[in-house]
Structure formats: structure tokens, C-alpha cells
Amino acid sequence: xxxxxLPIYILDFSKIESGKLELxxxxxxxxxxxxxxxxxxxxxxxxxxxxxxxxxxxxxxxxVRGDPLRLRQIVxxxxxxxxxxxxxxxxxxxxxxxxxxxxxxxxxxTVRDTGIGIPFDAQERIFEHFAQADSSTTRRYGxxxxxxxxxxxxxxxxxxxxxxxSRPGQGASFTVELCLPSG
Numbered sequence: 509x510x511x512x513x514l515p516i517y518i519l520d521f522s523k524i525e526s527g528k529l530e531l532x533x534x535x536x537x538x539x540x541x542x543x544x545x546x547x548x549x550x551x552x553x554x555x556x557x558x559x560x561x562x563x564x565x566x567x568x569x570x571x572v573r574g575d576p577l578r579l580r581q582i583v584x585x586x587x588x589x590x591x592x593x594x595x596x597x598x599x600x601x602x603x604x605x606x607x608x609x610x611x612x613x614x615x616x617x618t619v620r621d622t623g624i625g626i627p628f629d630a631q632e633r634i635f636e637h638f639a640q641a642d643s644s645t646t647r648r649y650g651x652x653x654x655x656x657x658x659x660x661x662x663x664x665x666x667x668x669x670x671x672x673x674s675r676p677g678q679g680a681s682f683t684v685e686l687c688l689p690s691g
Contacts, residue, residue: 531665535691536576537569538603538615545583546601552591559598565605571691572613578662583617585655586682590621593680597622612689620681626674634672635660659684 523529546562553560583601590599600620607614626634634656663670668686 529665531575531578533573533575535571535573538572538579538613538688539564539567539570541576541580542583542601542603542617545580545587548584549587549591549599553599556591556595558591558594558596561598561600563600563602565603570605570613572688573691574666574686574688578666582659582662582684583619585659586619586684589655589682590619590623590680594621594623597679606685607687608690612687614685614687616683616685618681618683620679622679625676625678626672626680627676631672631674635670 542562542564546560549560587599587601598621600618602616602618602620604616604618605613606616636657660670663684663686666686666688668684670682670684672680672682674680
């Protein structure tokens with residue numbers, strides 16, 4: 509379950525804070541990583557009667573150089589939050605290639621849901637360490653609020669950025685922009 513991942517997050521967090529976390533850079537297939545991440549959520553999504561959609565480029569493989577474990581943590585955190593905060597509708601994982609060049613592959617990865625959304629005043633805070641959208645949400649949905657802070661720190665380390673677009677009651681859309689060398 510997703511809760512099993514929590515000790516890793518806390519460990520990562522202390523390492524990130526102290527600057528001791530090192531990325532384990534290797535070649536990997538971005539497309540496979542995303543497909544495997546989606547598979548992990550097929551059952552929880554099915555149990556809730558939601559639709560899980562993927563919008564991936566037609567390429568069979570997209571080999572890039574980076575830290576697949578950390579990227580998978582980011583993707584599964586975003587998908588896990590989407591499942592947690594969505595009661596009806598769908599969750600979409602979209603990968604858009606922004607640029608291919610000598611610098612590698614620049615892409616945007618979006619996880620969009622039709623869930624409860626995030627109040628405007630909380631949208632900047634959700635990426636801060638130990639910040640909660642509000643305690644009633646935490647009590648109702650569980651979680652520590654650490655996940656997004658870790659995601660942001662990992663994305664920063666990878667030279668990327670994460671943003672959120674949400675309206676309360678109309679779902680949320682998280683977008684990660686990264687540029688990884690081609691493998």
C-alpha cells in the first residue's frame with residue numbers, strides 16, 4: 509500500500525535537508541516507468557469506480573538518463589494523492605514532449621483529477637514541508653502532507669519545477685516539467 513512508502517519519505521526528507529541525498533543516475537525508459545506506475549493504481553482506482561486514463565506519446569520507448577526510483581516516487585505520490593482525493597470521475601496521467609534536442613528530452617508530466625480540489629490560499633503552501641491544506645482534510649483523507657514537499661525537493665534537485673492548477677470542487681492538476689538527457 510501507499511502507506512508503506514512513508515518511512516522512505518521521512519528518510520529522504522532528512523537526507524534532502526542535509527544535502528546528503530544523491531541522485532542515482534542511469535538510463536531508463538520513461539514510458540515504461542509511467543506505465544508501471546499506472547498499473548500500481550489500477551486496483552485502488554477500480555475499487556473506487558474511477559477511470560484511470562493515460563495520454564502518452566506514440567513512441568514505443570523514451571530512453572532518458574536520470575534517477576528512475578526518485579521519478580517513480582514523484583509520479584506515484586501524485587497519482588496516490590489523486591486517488592485519495594477523488595470520489596467520482598477520472599484521473600489522467602499525461603506526458604507531453606516539449607522539446608527534443610542536444611540537451612535531451614524536455615517534457616511535462618501532468619496528473620489531473622476530478623477530486624475535491626485545493627483552496628486557492630492553500631495552493632502555495634501544499635509544497636512546503638509539513639504544511640497541511642487543513643487539518644480536517646488530513647483527518648478525513650489521511651497522510652502527513654510530506655509527500656508534496658519531498659516531490660518538490662526531488663524535482664528541484666533534478667533541475668525541474670512543479671506547479672498546481674486547481675479550483676475547489678473541480679479537481680486538481682499537477683504538472684512536473686523536467687529536462688533529462690537522452691539515454
